[in-house]
Amino acid sequence: MKFTVEVNGREREVELAADGEGILARVEGREHRLELRPVDGLGQFAASVDGRTFALSVDGEGEGRLRIGLAGEGYAVSVKDERQRASRMADRGAQADGPRVVRGVIPGIVVALLAREGEEVEAGSPLLLLEAMKMQNEIPAPCGGRIERFHVRPGETVAAGVPLATLTPAKSGGVR
Amino acid sequence: MxxxxxxxxxxxxxxxxxxxxxxxxxxxxxxxxxxxxxxxxxxxxxxxxxxxxxxxxxxxxxxxxxxxxxxxxxxxxxxxxxxxxxxxxxxxxxxxxxxxxxxxxGPPPPAMRAMGDKVSSRRTMVAAKVPVVPGTVDPVATPEEAARVAQGIGYPVALKAVGGGGGKGIRRVAKPADMASAFRTASGEAAAAFGDGRLYLERYLDRPRHIEVQVLADAHGNCVSLGERECTIQRRHQKLIEETPSPGIDERARAAIEEAGVRAARAVGYRNAGTVEFLWQDGSFYFLEMNTRLQVEHPVTEAVSGLDLVAEQLRIAAGEPLGYGSVPRRGHSIEVRVNAEDPEAGFAPSTGVVRNLRLPAGPFVRSDSALYRGLEVTLHYDPILAKVIVWAPTRGEAIARMERALEELHVGGVRTGAPLALRVLRDPAYRRGEFDTHFLDRFAPAADPAREEIVALLAAAYARGERERAALAEGREGEAISPWVLLGREERRRGRPR
Missing domain, CATH: 3.40.50.20 (Rossmann fold)
Incomplete structure (x- = not known):
């Protein structure tokens, strides 16, 4: 089975196979023998690669995205199998003209909406004001277009990654 | 008492x-x-x-x-x-x-007030002959006057807005020829931001270290220094790694800065535990402010002095005399703060529920932690989740020990600054003790492709295991017994949450 694994922004193709002795992995022409056993059901694993052992931590962040902890370092990882990879590519093609969902990068409290639903905005113009750790941050429109709707209201607490607003990109609007 | x-x-x-x-x-x-x-x-x-x-x-x-x-x-x-x-x-x-x-x-309220605002604390320190950053407290009226004053202070100088804050209305001026334009733009910016275009001048410290002195004072007129702490590794004025003793000063400088710390505390009639913060550059130190409370990083002082600072605070508050005139210090101690924040996103706060947790242990490692499985980290409070403190006879051994401790630490569910701290500990300049407060702004550790490959392999194996598990849950156990199926069975037997 083949996987496309992105670690800290770099993609690698990993091929896995099982034989009588366990897991055999191939990456960039090299072969490795792996072991991976869950320890506590909470994300701790006992792992080994070619006989070298590791205490591995895995935290799922949804949609194939993982946060992996290995020897104190943190890695942003995303794993896709061949089928998911193909459908993701298709998505990207179809998405270009469709509505765009604006998500917050940081968690915060919505202080104010700085535009109205139905309003036409330019790329970079502020959509709403988000307060986190006593700092106020304006969330800008990623592209020019019309605001279909806001998904949040002033006073609401939002987690990172939740939809804040949906925009329909203008035909000529450049993506920032 | x-x-x-x-x-x-x-x-x-x-x-x-x-x-x-x-x-x-x-x-x-x-x-x-x-x-x-x-x-x-x-x-x-x-x-x-x-x-x-x-x-x-x-x-x-x-x-x-x-x-x-x-x-x-x-x-x-x-x-x-x-x-x-x-x-x-x-x-x-x-x-x-x-x-x-x-x-x-804690300290008496008048001491807190005397150290509570920049202007009054600066005046008190000047009177007590504690060095402050050279400059003017009163505003300068024109670029010409500014240039005249700057000559006396020495370039580079900083022009700062009298009504200022938040980085607005501040200009670094490197040479006399730049003064006129810097004055105009800084004054204009300050007028727009604060409705007050007046400016004052200070010596600009372009690569300072942050070194602070821990003092204890009792109600009987005794005041001692417990030594200094080096807190230069910071981001946005928030400390990340602290240690004692400072690798940046020698014994003579250490004695001078400790003496100044005690003098500062005495000048305001201080009592209980307090910290006098200094900036250090080119062999000189300047009073920054006094923190009239226990500091986050007090455990490194505890590690080298053998004193429990909270116990000392309780004794002092109960009216007991300190009972010692000086405190011997031994070895080296480092603290790393484990903050809920994402260094990869400009240290933005990170929230979530901590499920996957492993705290470090072993010889001479201390975890002061509020973490537990199920803790929800919210935006309401300070991002400090835990502190890891180590002690060792020498700085080199303390760094190695902290590396080992941070390799054991895992906090899942939120991002923390701990992985960044680990990389700092491995940086050659940090290990040589050569750094200033801008260290993290410039810090760009190299990627480790060999390590990333191991992560990629294990991530794929994990994903494969998840798929097998999903198939098992749907009763699609078709394949012969594979290592992944065994993995899935074990998980199921243990009753895996989530």
């Missing part, structure tokens, strides 16, 4: 637990306070009593002086420990405690 009978801890998180631990060791009962968000917190579970004081936002709970005093009255506490943050440096709170007949475990 009689010792304290019951201590109310007016704080939360790791510092509340820290204070409670010492009280327990001394047999002094404690009262914890908690907001709605902290009902299950460790400081609540390890105190003797706990009182609810309001909803999650601090201004409705941990900052409510009236409710805190009411909690003390109801539980019969005779003293209040403010921890750090919240009301710890609020002179009005200290006064309210005293008026209510409670012992405030």
């Amino acid at each position: 009689a010792s304290l009978r019951k201590v109310l801890v007016a704080n939360r998180g790791e510092i509340a637990l820290r204070v409670i631990r010492t009280c327990r060791e001394r047999g002094i009962p404690t009262v914890a306070l908690y907001s709605e968000a902290d009902r299950n917190a460790l400081h609540v579970r390890f105190a003797d009593e706990a009182v609810w004081i309001g909803p999650a936002p601090p201004r409705e709970s941990y900052l409510r002086i009236d409710r805190i005093l009411e909690a003390a009255r109801r539980t019969g506490a005779d003293s209040v420990h403010p921890g750090y943050g919240f009301l710890a440096q609020n002179a009005e709170f200290a006064e309210s405690c005293e008026k209510a007949g409670l012992v405030f475990i």
Whole structure:
């Protein structure tokens, strides 16, 4: 089975196979023998690669995205199998003209909406004001277009990654 | 004088637990306070009593002086420990405690006030002959006057807005020819931002180190230094790694800075534990401010001095004399703060539920932590989740020990700055002790492709296991017994949550 694994922004193709002795992995022409056993059901694993052992931590962040902890370092990882990879590519093609969902990068409290639903905005113009750790941050429109709707209201607490607003990109609007 | 009978801890998180631990060791009962968000917190579970004081936002709970005093009255506490943050440096709170007949475990309110604002503390320090950053307190009127004054201070200088803050209206001026234009733009920016275009001048320290002195003062006129702490590795004025002794100063400089710290504390009639912060550059040090409370990084001082600073605070508050004139120090100690933040996203706060947790242990490793499985990290409070502190005979051994400890640490569910701290510890310049407060701004550690390959392999194996598990759950157990199926079975047998 083949996987496309992105670690800290770099993609690698990993091929896995099982034989009588366990897991055999191939990456960039090299072969490795792996072991991976869950320890506590909470994300701790006992792992080994070619006989070298590791205490591995895995935290799922949804949609194939993982946060992996290995020897104190943190890695942003995303794993896709061949089928998911193909459908993701298709998505990207179809998405270009469709509505765009604006998500917050940081968690915060919505202080104010700085535009109205139905309003036409330019790329970079502020959509709403988000307060986190006593700092106020304006969330800008990623592209020019019309605001279909806001998904949040002033006073609401939002987690990172939740939809804040949906925009329909203008035909000529450049993506920032 | 009689010792304290019951201590109310007016704080939360790791510092509340820290204070409670010492009280327990001394047999002094404690009262914890908690907001709605902290009902299950460790400081609540390890105190003797706990009182609810309001909803999650601090201004409705941990900052409510009236409710805190009411909690003390109801539980019969005779003293209040403010921890750090919240009301710890609020002179009005200290006064309210005293008026209510409670012992405030901290400095007298006039000392807090004297150190509470930049202008008055600067004047007091000048009078006490504690060095401050050379410059003017009064504004300069024209670019010509500024250039004249700058000549006396020495370039580079900083032009700063009198009404300023937040980085607006500040210009670094490297040479006389740049003064006129810098003055105009800084003044214009300050006028627009604060409605006040007046500027003053200071020597610009372009690569300072942050070095601070821990002092203890009792009610009998004794004041001692417990040595300095190097807190130069910071981002946005928030410390990440602290250590003692400082690798950047020699014995003579150390003696001078400690002496200045004690002089600063004496100048305001200080009592209890306090920290005098200095900037250090080119062999000179300058008073920055005094923190009139216990510091986050106090454990490194504890590690080299063998003193429990909270116990000393309790003794001083109870009126006992220090009983020592100087304190010998041994070895080297480093602390790393584990903050809920994402260094890869400009240190933006990180929130979530901590499920996957592994704290470090082993020889000479201390974890001061508010973490537990199920803890929800919210935006309401300070991002400090835990601190890891190590001790070793030498700095090199202490760095190696902290690397080992951070390799053991894992906090899942939120991002923390710990992986970044680990990379700093491995940086050659850090290891040589060569750094200034801008170190993290320029820090760009190289990727480790070999390590990333191992992560990629294990991530793929994990994903494959997840798929097998999903297939098993749907009863599609078709394939012959594979290693992944075994993995899935084991998980199922253990009753895997989520």
